[in-house]
Amino acid sequence: xQQEGLITTFSDAARAVGAKVADVDAVDxxxxxxxxxxxxxxxxxxxxxxxxxxxxxxxKTAGISLVExxxxxxxxxxxxxxxxxxxAFAATGTVVLESTSEDIRLATTxxxxxxxxxxxxxxxxxxxxxxxxLRTFHQNSxxxxxxxxxxxxxxxxxxxxxxxGVHGPxxxxxxxxxxxxxxxLEM
Amino acid sequence: xxxxxxxxxxxRIDHALATPKLQDALHKFGxxxxxxxxxxxxxxxxxxxxxxxxxCKDEVAAHRQQYLxxxxxxxxxxxxxxxxxxxxxxxxxxxxxxxxxxxxxLVTKSKSMASEETxxxxxxxxxxxxxxxxxxxxxxIQLAGQRPSHMVMPAIHMFKEEVAELFSKVTGAEEPAEIxxxxxxxxxxxxxxxxxxxxxxxxxxxxxxETGGIALVTNEGNARLVSTLPKIHVALLGVEKIxxxxxxxxxxxxxxxxxxxxxxxxxxxxxxxxxxxCGDGDKELHLVLLDNGRSALAESPQCRDALRCIKCGAxxxxxxxxxxxxxxxxxxxxxxxxxxxxxxxxxxxDKAAEIVRACIGCRACVTVCPSNIDLExxxxxxxxTIGHEEGIGLGKSIVFRKVMRNRKLFHSLIRAASLLxxxxxxxxxxxxxxxxxxxxxxxxRTLPAVAEKSLRDQWTKIPQKVEKPRYKVALFGGCxxxxxxxxxxxxxxxxxxxxxxxxSYPLDQNCCGVPALYSxxxxxxxxxxxxxxxxxxxxxxxxxxxxxxTCTMALQRDFVEFxxxxxxxxxxxxxxxxITVDAAGFIVNQLGAAEVFKGLSAAEKVTYHDSCHLxxxxxxxxxxxxxxxxxxxxxxxxxxxxxxxxxGGSYSLTSHPDISKQIxxxxxxxxxxxxxxxxxxxxxxxxxxxxxxxxKQEVDVRAMHTIQLLAESLE
Numbered sequence: 001x002q003q004e005g006l007i008t009t010f011s012d013a014a015r016a017v018g019a020k021v022a023d024v025d026a027v028d029x030x031x032x033x034x035x036x037x038x039x040x041x042x043x044x045x046x047x048x049x050x051x052x053x054x055x056x057x058x059x060k061t062a063g064i065s066l067v068e069x070x071x072x073x074x075x076x077x078x079x080x081x082x083x084x085x086x087x088a089f090a091a092t093g094t095v096v097l098e099s100t101s102e103d104i105r106l107a108t109t110x111x112x113x114x115x116x117x118x119x120x121x122x123x124x125x126x127x128x129x130x131x132x133x134l135r136t137f138h139q140n141s142x143x144x145x146x147x148x149x150x151x152x153x154x155x156x157x158x159x160x161x162x163x164x165g166v167h168g169p170x171x172x173x174x175x176x177x178x179x180x181x182x183x184x185l186e187m
Numbered sequence: 188x189x190x191x192x193x194x195x196x197x198x199r200i201d202h203a204l205a206t207p208k209l210q211d212a213l214h215k216f217g218x219x220x221x222x223x224x225x226x227x228x229x230x231x232x233x234x235x236x237x238x239x240x241x242x243c244k245d246e247v248a249a250h251r252q253q254y255l256x257x258x259x260x261x262x263x264x265x266x267x268x269x270x271x272x273x274x275x276x277x278x279x280x281x282x283x284x285x286x287x288x289x290x291x292x293l294v295t296k297s298k299s300m301a302s303e304e305t306x307x308x309x310x311x312x313x314x315x316x317x318x319x320x321x322x323x324x325x326x327x328i329q330l331a332g333q334r335p336s337h338m339v340m341p342a343i344h345m346f347k348e349e350v351a352e353l354f355s356k357v358t359g360a361e362e363p364a365e366i367x368x369x370x371x372x373x374x375x376x377x378x379x380x381x382x383x384x385x386x387x388x389x390x391x392x393x394x395x396x397e398t399g400g401i402a403l404v405t406n407e408g409n410a411r412l413v414s415t416l417p418k419i420h421v422a423l424l425g426v427e428k429i430x431x432x433x434x435x436x437x438x439x440x441x442x443x444x445x446x447x448x449x450x451x452x453x454x455x456x457x458x459x460x461x462x463x464x465c466g467d468g469d470k471e472l473h474l475v476l477l478d479n480g481r482s483a484l485a486e487s488p489q490c491r492d493a494l495r496c497i498k499c500g501a502x503x504x505x506x507x508x509x510x511x512x513x514x515x516x517x518x519x520x521x522x523x524x525x526x527x528x529x530x531x532x533x534x535x536x537d538k539a540a541e542i543v544r545a546c547i548g549c550r551a552c553v554t555v556c557p558s559n560i561d562l563e564x565x566x567x568x569x570x571x572t573i574g575h576e577e578g579i580g581l582g583k584s585i586v587f588r589k590v591m592r593n594r595k596l597f598h599s600l601i602r603a604a605s606l607l608x609x610x611x612x613x614x615x616x617x618x619x620x621x622x623x624x625x626x627x628x629x630x631x632r633t634l635p636a637v638a639e640k641s642l643r644d645q646w647t648k649i650p651q652k653v654e655k656p657r658y659k660v661a662l663f664g665g666c667x668x669x670x671x672x673x674x675x676x677x678x679x680x681x682x683x684x685x686x687x688x689x690x691s692y693p694l695d696q697n698c699c700g701v702p703a704l705y706s707x708x709x710x711x712x713x714x715x716x717x718x719x720x721x722x723x724x725x726x727x728x729x730x731x732x733x734x735x736x737t738c739t740m741a742l743q744r745d746f747v748e749f750x751x752x753x754x755x756x757x758x759x760x761x762x763x764x765x766i767t768v769d770a771a772g773f774i775v776n777q778l779g780a781a782e783v784f785k786g787l788s789a790a791e792k793v794t795y796h797d798s799c800h801l802x803x804x805x806x807x808x809x810x811x812x813x814x815x816x817x818x819x820x821x822x823x824x825x826x827x828x829x830x831x832x833x834x835g836g837s838y839s840l841t842s843h844p845d846i847s848k849q850i851x852x853x854x855x856x857x858x859x860x861x862x863x864x865x866x867x868x869x870x871x872x873x874x875x876x877x878x879x880x881x882x883k884q885e886v887d888v889r890a891m892h893t894i895q896l897l898a899e900s901l902e
Contacts, residue, residue: 013451072416072466076382091230092452102464105415109408127441127452131433134458138398138433143265143461145414150452153408155370157324157340158347160216163370166323167377168408168454 006090006123007176014093017151018164019172027053030117030175031062037113037173040079043067045103047084047187049117049180055082071106081107081169085118087133087184088174091126094150095174098137098187105145114169116149119180133184140185189537196516196541203512204845209344213510214853216343218827220504223449224555233557236442241559243435244427244495247396248485254396254429255476261399265461267472271426275479275533279310282388282421282475286316289419289471291385295377297403297410298322299390300338300498301423301477303520304533307388318388319380321409323373327353336514337522339447339500344513377409387413391424392443392497393436394474400460401428401474402436404443406453414459419471422459426476427494439497446557447499480532489568493528495558502552502562507831508545511849517545524552524562531569536576543569544842547850548705549831550803567704574707587703587711594697594718598643601670605637612636617882628840631848632879635671642673646692649680656689657778661728663719663742663767665735666698667871675734675871678898679770683732685901686780690732695722699741702836709749716746720759730777731767734894736801736870737836742767743805769801771869771893775810784818787900793820794863796854796877797829798870811869811893818900825861830854834876851880858888865889867896 011021024030030053034042042064044056056066059082067074075081083104085095095116099105108114124130130148137144153168164170181187203209247254259269272278278301286294294316296302308318308329320329324341328334330353335341342350351364354372362372381387389410391401401422403410414420430436444450462469485491503509503523514522519530519538524546531539546566553562578584590597611618617633628634642664660683662668668675676692683690696719700712719742723731733739743764750756774780793815802808808829816822833839833850854877858866866881866888868874878890 017451017454072382076378094452100463102415102466105411109411109415127437128434131437134433134437138400138460143463144398144400144458145460145463146458147411148452148456149454150456151454153406154454155323155407156448157322157327157342157407158345158350158366158369159212160219160340160343161366163367166370166374166407166409167321167412 003121003123006125007120010088010090010093010123012093013091014151014174017093018154019093019151019174021174021176024175024177027055027058030055030177031058031064033173033175034059034080034082034115035062035064037115038064038080041065041067041074041077042080042082043071043075043078043107043111044082045101045107047104049084049187071103075106075110078107078111080113080115081111082115083107083117084180084187085116085122086187087122087124087130088118089124089126089130092150094127094148096130096133097147097149099145099147100141100143108147108149109168112165112169113171113173115173115175117175117177117180119182120176120178121182122184136185192537193541199516200512200845203516204849208346209513210511210849213343213513217504217510220449224446224501227445227449227451231441231445236438237557237559239438240442240497240557241495243430243438244558247429247431248491248494251426251485254431255426257396258394258399258429261396262461262474263399265399266469267399267461267474269474269476272475272477272479275305275477278305278423278475278477278479279307282307282423283310283314283316285419285421285473286311286386287314289385291316291419293380293384294318294386294388295380295384295413295417296320296325296388297390297405297413298325298341299388299423300521301390301425302388303335304479305423305477307423319377319384321377321380321413323370323407326373326377330357334515334520335522336518337500337503338498344515381412381416384417386419386421387417388421388423389414391422391428393430393439394424394428395433395436396429397432398460400458402440403455403457403459404440404453405455405457408455411455411457414457418465419473421473421475423475423477426478426481442557443497443499446501446555484532490528490532490565492560493525493565495560496525496529497558499557501555501557505551505555507549507551507833507850507853508547508846511846517542524566525560528562528565528569536573539569540573540577543573545846547831547833547835547838547843547847549799549835551799551831554803570705570707571709579707583706583708587706587708591698591703592711592714594695597697601637602641605639608636617879627844631883632851632876633882634879635875637670638673640673642669642676643692643694645673649677651680651684651689653684653687653689655687657687658729659689659691660730660732661691661693661723661726663696663699663723663731663733663738664692665733665738665871667875668734671875672871675892675895678895679732679734681898681901682774682894686774686778686783688778691726691728693722693725695725697722699738700745701737701741704745705836712745713749716741716749716760717756720746720756720763723763724759728766730773731763732773733767733769734869734871734892736769736798736805737872739767739769740800740804769805769807769869771811771814772805772807775813781813781817784814784897784900786819788819788896791820791865792823792863793865793867793896794823794825794858794861795828796825796832796858796866796868796873798868798873799831801869802829807869811867814893814897815867818897820896823861823863825857825863827853827857832873832876834872836872839876851876855880855884855886859886863888865891865896867891867893869893
């Protein structure tokens with residue numbers, strides 16, 4: 001499948017499970033998006049593309065407060081967790097995050113909103129296409145915490161009624177940002 | 188058999204049957220599940236996927252030690268501590284001791300059926316450690332002091348009003364019974380628990396030998412919190428979760444959510460290996476690998492396929508018995524069809540003794556199992572084991588061993604019954620009421636009277652007009668066709684003669700043995716198999732025709748399996764299986780003769796009921812429909828056409844008549860709703876059940892065998 005097709009499939013599948021998908025083309029657009037969303041502090045863990053974009057500086061300049069010290073307590077009160085994604089796969093609208101660093105996990109489990117920056121060039125076809133990268137992660141590091149994330153947290157445990165946002169993020173925002181990174185091993 | 192145990196079990200059935208709200212919910216869930224599941228698999232080849240999973244799990248089972256060692260070596264290399272727990276008590280003791288030595292006060296848990304299996308929460312409590320369930324469903328049942336009634340949706344039996352009451356006790360405020368609100372209450376109440384806990388306990392859906400890691404397939408996000416925030420992470424998992432490679436794990440994970448909840452993928456799939464960072468240091472990861480009967484299961488040739496199970500719960504979702512009584516009756520800790528088998532091996536045969544008989548044998552579970560487990564077949568073999576251990580009851584024992592195996596005695600007793608029944612039949616073909624302690628048998632359906640003259644007793648007098656027979660076939664009538672509905676056999680001759688087929692009726696044929704087998708008396712079933720093979724092959728027929736799909740399964744499947752190691756009978760059984768075919772399938776597939784009936788019938792509105800063993804045993808369901816429509820009838824499909832009618836032989840007469848009655852009620856509603864004036868089927872057992880129910884409820888729909896309708900067309 002051509003990349004354009006994969007992007008469409010990915011976006012449709014992600015929206016079908018309740019994720020929001022938007023295009024951004026610059027750091028300012030990311031900052032605007034987060035600013036509109038955030039009703040409180042934003043947690044930005046360390047990841048390669050954030051550093052390259054100097055994302056935290058841009059957010060601070062825009063007057064957004066960041067969680068910086070005591071991340072465990074801070075993450076629990078943060079409104080938004082902002083991370084990258086290593087890659088994604090289209091069939092199910094899934095983003096894949098190498099989450100061995102605890103900060104990535106805190107930012108993607110505790111805040112009510114999770115915003116993900118994804119280079120659409122890194123959208124693969126499906127879960128089987130993801131396996132070789134999964135294997136590489138395992139080969140490169142002796143310990144791993146790898147996460148497939150597909151839409152926001154959900155439950156149907158009461159009367160089988162689908163309800164969004166139980167323990168994890170209530171909203172998942174995927175910002176498609178071309179030119180971020182073409183390396184699926186990098187976030 | 189324990190009388191106390193049986194009485195408690197009946198009490199649970201009565202309670203469940205008195206809760207129509209639960210039945211309604213489980214029925215609606217079953218319907219919605221099938222639709223969602225079909226949609227989820229629309230781009231995938233389910234048959235291929237389930238074969239892959241079965242092959243993978245079989246490979247691991249065949250080389251258990253090798254993959255176990257590989258997994259442990261890799262897990263330990265990544266910094267995990269691995270403990271092999273032989274029993275549930277071992278696992279509990281290890282975890283409780285770990286908690287004690289580490290000074291753990293609070294444990295947060297995400298959903299783990301293995302921990303339900305070992306009753307870990309009680310063990311932790313006894314050790315003075317508080318265990319907090321964080322999966323919404325698990326938390327609800329923990330607050331209610333209950334056990335899960337479903338493997339994927341533990342609180343499926345509860346309603347929002349009950350949940351609101353439980354939550355109100357926790358918060359001390361009046362919580363409204365609104366689902367979104369209740370979910371928010373759980374979010375807020377459990378949040379602090381993750382931060383305060385010193386230990387997090389999860390299960391695992393897959394363990395990968397190649398990496399030494401585990402994968403968790405979840406929706407709520409609690410497992411990610413449980414495995415991230417506390418300093419210690421304990422994963423409790425059955426040894427059967429081990430698969431060789433990441434590809435194998437991916438295959439299971441792509442299949443599991445689709446088959447469990449109809450989701451393409453769950454919100455989260457989390458791959459964890461080794462001691463990942465936690466706060467200022469590294470997490471302490473303990474993997475507790477639970478055997479607890481799994482090795483014994485792997486050693487059982489009849490039952491070992493059950494170890495392939497990936498715990499999706501689909502076998503319960505589609506089960507008419509589960510839908511009628513729920514998982515607190517039809518299960519122990521593990522529920523539904525797979526629950527019967529796992530209970531026997533993990534919790535003991537006595538815990539499975541009642542539920543092993545509660546399976547009606549409809550095979551609905553077999554068609555949706557993502558690991559290609561023939562659940563019904565395994566349950567039958569367990570029933571036999573329990574029959575050995577506990578006996579099958581004196582009455583049945585005499586009937587099967589002393590009477591049925593002696594064909595002449597058996598048949599003369601039935602003939603005697605046809606005379607003795609006169610006072611209750613009044614000479615009619617159906618029995619509407621039975622006196623005294625038999626009265627409950629005819630409370631909800633009439634029963635057919637034993638025919639005055641059986642099929643075998645009038646066979647030679649039935650004229651056959653075939654000048655140059657295309658085939659010579661032998662009819663295997665089965666007891667119902669022979670003694671209850673001989674007219675069906677006469678109609679079969681009429682139809683076959685029209686198609687230039689000559690029919691014989693070998694008089695030495697006996698009961699197919701299924702009633703004995705289903706009651707746990709395999710010995711009698713094998714004896715009957717030998718009698719029947721000899722009888723049916725005596726004149727070397729081209730085909731053996733059946734009008735009852737349960738008999739068909741016996742001839743096609745069971746006889747072969749019983750006798751596969753018997754040099755005298757193995758080949759003969761195989762030959763009989765090869766030439767046995769049900770009548771409707773024979774007309775369409777072997778004769779290609781549906782067109783013969785073209786337009787011969789009036790345009791009656793007919794709906795078709797798929798008999799369990801015809802559709803899911805013999806794979807025949809298109810053929811009778813083709814015959815009915817070709818003959819000029821208007822076929823209107825009822826809802827749930829292939830859902831069991833509730834007959835199940837002795838299931839409806841002696842073992843579970845009250846469940847049978849409920850399932851019949853569902854079927855009659857579907858038949859009525861279709862607007863048809865006739866319901867067709869290809870099984871005398873279903874005919875007994877449906878005709879009896881329709882008559883009793885005075886529904887003006889006739890219940891007919893397809894062969895009877897074809898004979899009508901020829902009139």
